[in-house]
Amino acid sequence: MKPKFIDLFAGIGGFRKGFEDAGYECVFTSEIDSACQEVYRDNFNSEVFGDITKIKPQDIPDFDVLLGGFPCQPFSISGKKKGFDDTRGTLFFDICRIIDEKQPTVVVLENVKHLIHHDKKRTFKTILETLTKLGYNVSHQILNAKNFGLPQNRERIFIIATKNSHFKFEKIEKKAPVQLKDFLDKKGDFEYLDKSEYTLIDNPKKQLTGLIFTGYRNKNTWKNGIRPNTEHLSRVHRQPNRIYSVEGTHPTIPSQETSGRFFIYLPKEDRVRKLTINECYRIMGFPKNFKKHSKNGERYKQIGNSVAIPVIYEVAKSIKEQNLLIDEPQRKVVGDLRELLYS
Ligand SMILES: C[S@@+](CC[C@H](N)C(=O)[O-])C[C@H]1O[C@@H](n2cnc3c(N)ncnc32)[C@H](O)[C@@H]1O
Structure with missing residues (x-):
């Protein structure tokens, strides 16, 4: 029988695809x-x-794994140490209500990296403490899509709470880095920039993140206030004006960029073009046959809010491989059988 999961804050189903696969x-x-x-x-x-706040946990069918890529919603701590009651009025509280009632074996939460530092690290501490108080062993780690066969530098914090032994992040299978050029459409109605619209820098270098900043769009408005001789630095240019080489990785696809201003440099053609919407979905690991929204703005927002599917797939696979889904009595039987077999 397949292990069962519930998909909270489901978006367009990135978590679901990874776990179903x-x-x-x-x-x-x-x-x-x-x-x-x-x-x-x-x-x-x-x-x-x-709306999750309107859902009664008793109405949810039984399941083994709770999945939640919940929105990073600030909450301040009352300091009364009442367990998850301290988080009342937040979406994390609603996750906890469901955990408390349904007692899943595994909980997988995902969020932006910044969650760790929010409110002088108090938010993150509360999340970890609350899950512990609910009876879980809690592990967390930042996972980057570029280590899972995708050409995107996308860092996300994963919190995995388990009823059985701790989830071991080091057991997740990683892959060698890949280049954006191998994920691009060969043909298409590409939106190229005219040479007068951008400037390429001398000697672009690969950064530790795998990004290769190659140039910037000539947007006069952003040039104001820039110190002389700093235009070769990516940080002096706003994200929609930065141009990255396809021989490196792509920066994070954000949800706010609803007009898809992601510009890539193709050294072989010596040209700059916009990344297509299909390429955006591909570097998040979505399959070719995935049906997108009819409006372009929604498509960009939805993919930026989503998860890198191969990362989720490896997490799901590792939960199984680490035998975290079975409950304690079953675990004892397996242990006894192993002992019988190998003694
Ligand atoms: C960061 S996105 C997660 C996207 C998802 N992981 C995916 O792969 O597409 C958070 C989602 O939570 C949803 N959300 C926010 N408040 C909610 C609520 N009260 N009940 C249910 N969903 C909510 C948002 O609409 C958004 O799609």
Whole structure:
């Protein structure tokens, strides 16, 4: 029997795809945004419930794994140490309500890297302490999509809480770095920039992140206030004006860039063009047949909010390989059998 999961803050189903590919079955979904719901239903042919704050845990079918790429919503700590009651009024509180009632074996939470530092690190500490108080062993680590066969520098914090032994992040299978050029469309209606619209810098260098900053769009408005001789630095240019080489990785696809201003330099052609929407979905690990929203703005927002599917797949696979899904009595039987076999 396949292990069962629930998909909270489901977006367009990036978590679902990764877990289904690893042999799990989805039994419940919650997502409030109607544009995301539309895409989710289209791709997974499944019922999508709305606002998590309105969902009664008793109405959710039983499951093994809770998945939640919850929005980073600030909360301040009352300091009364009442466990998850301290987080009342936040979406993390709603996750905890469900955990408390349903007692899943594994909880996988994902968020932006900045969550660790939010409110002088107090938010993150509360999250970890609350999960511990709910009876879980908690592990966390930042995972980067570029280590999972994708040409994107996308760092996200993963928190994995388990009823059994701790999840070991070091057991997750990683892959060698890849280059953006191997993920591009060969043909298409590409939007090239005219040579007068950008400047290439001398001697571009590969950064530790794998990015190769090669130039910038000539936007006069942003040149004001820039100190002389610093134009070769990526940090003096706003993200939509930066141009990166396809021989490196691509920066994070953000959800705010709804007009898709991601510019890439193709050394072989000595030309700069916009990354296409299909290429954006590809460097997040979405399959070719994934059905996107009809509006371009929604498509960019949705993919920027989503997860890198190969990262999720490896997490899902590792949970199985680390035998974290079985409960304690079952674990004892397996242990006894092993002892019998090998003694
Ligand atoms: C960071 S995104 C997660 C996207 C998802 N991991 C994916 O792969 O597409 C957070 C999602 O939580 C949803 N959300 C926010 N508040 C919610 C609520 N009260 N109930 C259900 N979903 C909510 C947002 O609409 C958004 O799609």
